[in-house]
Amino acid sequence: MPNGYWGKILRVNLSTGDIKVEENDETFYRRYMGGMAMVSYYMVKELEPEIDPLGPENKLFIFPGVATGVPFSGSGRHCVGAKSPLTMAYGKAEGGGHVGAELKHAGFDGIIVEGEAEKPVYLWIHDGECEIRDAGKLWGLPVKETQDAMRAELGDKLIRTSLIGPGGEKMVRFACIINDLKDAHGRTGMGAVMGSKNLKGLAVRGRMQVPVADPDKMKEIARWAATDGVKLAQGLHDWGTGAAMVGGEQTGNLPVCNFRGDWFPKANDIDAKTLGQSPLRLGMDACYACAVRCKKQVKAEGKFFSDPDYGGPEYETLASCGSNLGITTLEPIAMAHHLCHVHSLDTISAGAVVAFAMDCFEHGVLTLKDTGGLDLHFGNAESAVKLIDMIGKREGIGDLLAEGSRIAAQRIGKGAERFAVQEKGVETGMHEPRLKRALGVGYAVAPHGGDHGFGPHDPMFEGPSRAFDEAKALGLLEPMPSSEMSDRKVALAASLHPWVAFRDSAVICSFVPFGYGQYVDIINAVTGWNTTAIELARVGERALNLARVFNVREGLTRADDTLAPRYFEPMVDGALKGVAYKRDELEEAKTTYYTLAGWDPQTGVPTRAKLAELGISWAAEEIARVPATPVR
Amino acid sequence: MRVRARFFGDLKKFAPHDEDVVEVDLPEGSTVSKLVDAAHVERGELWRASIKNQLVELDQVLQEGDEVFLFPPIGGGQSR
Numbered sequence: 001m002p003n004g005y006w007g008k009i010l011r012v013n014l015s016t017g018d019i020k021v022e023e024n025d026e027t028f029y030r031r032y033m034g035g036m037a038m039v040s041y042y043m044v045k046e047l048e049p050e051i052d053p054l055g056p057e058n059k060l061f062i063f064p065g066v067a068t069g070v071p072f073s074g075s076g077r078h079c080v081g082a083k084s085p086l087t088m089a090y091g092k093a094e095g096g097g098h099v100g101a102e103l104k105h106a107g108f109d110g111i112i113v114e115g116e117a118e119k120p121v122y123l124w125i126h127d128g129e130c131e132i133r134d135a136g137k138l139w140g141l142p143v144k145e146t147q148d149a150m151r152a153e154l155g156d157k158l159i160r161t162s163l164i165g166p167g168g169e170k171m172v173r174f175a176c177i178i179n180d181l182k183d184a185h186g187r188t189g190m191g192a193v194m195g196s197k198n199l200k201g202l203a204v205r206g207r208m209q210v211p212v213a214d215p216d217k218m219k220e221i222a223r224w225a226a227t228d229g230v231k232l233a234q235g236l237h238d239w240g241t242g243a244a245m246v247g248g249e250q251t252g253n254l255p256v257c258n259f260r261g262d263w264f265p266k267a268n269d270i271d272a273k274t275l276g277q278s279p280l281r282l283g284m285d286a287c288y289a290c291a292v293r294c295k296k297q298v299k300a301e302g303k304f305f306s307d308p309d310y311g312g313p314e315y316e317t318l319a320s321c322g323s324n325l326g327i328t329t330l331e332p333i334a335m336a337h338h339l340c341h342v343h344s345l346d347t348i349s350a351g352a353v354v355a356f357a358m359d360c361f362e363h364g365v366l367t368l369k370d371t372g373g374l375d376l377h378f379g380n381a382e383s384a385v386k387l388i389d390m391i392g393k394r395e396g397i398g399d400l401l402a403e404g405s406r407i408a409a410q411r412i413g414k415g416a417e418r419f420a421v422q423e424k425g426v427e428t429g430m431h432e433p434r435l436k437r438a439l440g441v442g443y444a445v446a447p448h449g450g451d452h453g454f455g456p457h458d459p460m461f462e463g464p465s466r467a468f469d470e471a472k473a474l475g476l477l478e479p480m481p482s483s484e485m486s487d488r489k490v491a492l493a494a495s496l497h498p499w500v501a502f503r504d505s506a507v508i509c510s511f512v513p514f515g516y517g518q519y520v521d522i523i524n525a526v527t528g529w530n531t532t533a534i535e536l537a538r539v540g541e542r543a544l545n546l547a548r549v550f551n552v553r554e555g556l557t558r559a560d561d562t563l564a565p566r567y568f569e570p571m572v573d574g575a576l577k578g579v580a581y582k583r584d585e586l587e588e589a590k591t592t593y594y595t596l597a598g599w600d601p602q603t604g605v606p607t608r609a610k611l612a613e614l615g616i617s618w619a620a621e622e623i624a625r626v627p628a629t630p631v632r
Numbered sequence: 633m634r635v636r637a638r639f640f641g642d643l644k645k646f647a648p649h650d651e652d653v654v655e656v657d658l659p660e661g662s663t664v665s666k667l668v669d670a671a672h673v674e675r676g677e678l679w680r681a682s683i684k685n686q687l688v689e690l691d692q693v694l695q696e697g698d699e700v701f702l703f704p705p706i707g708g709g710q711s712r
């Protein structure tokens with residue numbers, strides 16, 4: 001087995017109680033490397049089409065990557081995947097913290113959780129062993145109380161946890177999984193899948209060091225990341241994400257009141273720098289081995305409160321639970337973050353679903369009768385916080401909104417679909433595609449819905465920024481305006497997406513500013529292989545193509561690769577007043593993207609030739625299983 | 633004339649003494665570009681500038697007392 005791996009994948013069947021350790025050969029590890037690519041592989045191989053994502057036939061795939069747990073900045077993340085209750089197709093989410101590294105230190109390259117436990121359970125994974133334990137007394141507890149109880153029961157305060165709160169137990173479709181107390185596998189409802197299996201979470205403890213082929217080279221890379229790398233990410237180090245919200249507002253990127261497109265003069269009041277300079281922020285924290293330390297610790301007291309043990313709001317939360325709700329002060333945003341962590345809800349989707357409800361309310365589609373007397377005008381912070389709590393508990397209208405904005409809009413009718421800002425059922429990240437055109441293509445074609453992490457973020461490629469300079473190594477030499485929509489812009493997205501998928505497979509954090517050559521150095525230093533950038537990009541392509549095959553097999557078509565209706569409307573005011581995404585422009589971009597990706601230009605289905613190039617010809621047989629009638 | 637540059641996100645690294653704002657004396661008729669250079673901001677790191685909540689080009693002529701906001705490219709975490 002190569003360095004960087006143990007060659008051991010844990011398979012736990014919660015229906016039967018069986019626990020097995022499976023081994024794969026080196027070719028398997030080299031082909032998929034971990035994270036998203038392994039999730040994609042197992043999803044296509046092991047999940048039958050059209051299963052209920054919240055039924056026992058679904059499986060939860062938990063995969064660190066080749067880099068996870070090797071001590072250098074950016075190696076603390078791992079990926080969780082399953083059929084998603086939001087997309088009703090492919091789902092996955094990366095998360096930070098320490099659990100992925102701890103899992104590697106416990107001797108495992110991944111976990112496959114099958115079936116459904118009869119009663120609530122959790123997994124205790126430590127030093128090459130796994131045990132299914134009773135979680136009857138933990139069921140119903142918030143995330144923090146659950147972690148406290150698990151550590152007390154197992155007698156070890158250093159145990160790392162990956163948990164759901166009551167929102168996951170109640171299968172809120174956008175429930176997430178919280179690593180320790182602060183970091184989330186936020187997107188696509190992985191916490192709901194965990195809850196559907198009566199699985200409260202994982203407790204993990206490991207004491208083994210991941211074997212590394214060239215320790216001296218790894219130390220050199222780790223030193224660079226902790227010194228030069230941190231200098232390049234100084235803003236993140238000092239303030240965390242969200243320290244340029246005024247720039248977002250003044251250029252049109254900041255979502256305001258459900259992405260209606262508007263000025264937001266109070267942007268600076270909810271900015272990460274303002275937060276950092278206020279008494280609310282107690283300090284900064286880090287994922288495993290990371291010197292960037294971009295994680296905030298925020299404490300609020302009084303009417304709006306937040307426990308600093310749950311960390312603090314990232315940019316996505318400052319926007320989703322702030323400007324996008326018309327909320328202009330930090331305390332209610334901190335409390336929204338707090339409640340999302342108590343219940344294990346994705347802060348992006350939770351905020352976006354409240355924004356959806358507020359837009360419906362302001363347009364008379366929802367009334368006080370529907371909301372149980374809750375005034376849902378934009379800017380009403382008390383109502384927003386109350387509604388998030390109701391969603392976590394599935395109380396009142398919170399029960400409907402817990403289905404996510406796509407399903408809620410279908411049930412409400414009356415044109416509510418217009419206000420559901422989601423792609424493939426996943427509420428969009430807090431970045432404006434009418435400003436960032438290539439990001440709009442990314443939102444549309446991503447197999448897992450509107451993910452801002454999929455990128456690319458057009459402003460980075462307008463001129464000689466670090467991201468632009470790095471991309472020259474991939475042959476992307478021409479700067480392009482953010483507003484440009486052209487074949488070369490689509491080519492930028494198509495060239496960079498495999499690298500995003502590689503990074504999510506390895507798994508390496510995008511906030512540590514490694515260049516593409518450094519990714520090659522990392523993989524070679526860890527494994528001892530002789531890899532190149534070409535091979536790493538193919539790992540990413542493999543992840544994306546298998547995810548695409550999974551979605552094709554579920555009946556998704558070209559029509560599902562689209563943007564939320566909101567983005568085809570002109571922005572009402574602000575820096576981009578009157579600007580809209582054009583439908584024909586997007587359709588043309590999709591055809592170009594499919595062609596560049598090696599997919600059928602019209603249907604977007606991966607071609608046999610592309611699958612053969614990637615060494616996954618077997619996946620072509622899966623495409624042949626496409627149902628006659630798309631089911632969603 | 634005296635003008636100010638205010639740094640956002642990663643541009644803060646160009647600010648002296650851990651401040652996020654710098655005051656500079658420039659000749660009458662100076663442009664935003666001149667201020668950017670005087671504040672020692674690398675052009676490649678700058679994406680947009682604004683004065684009084686309006687985006688401005690680098691050749692915009694400054695007035696006494698202007699405060700220019702300098703923004704890095706807005707990426708996946710806003711400043712990256």
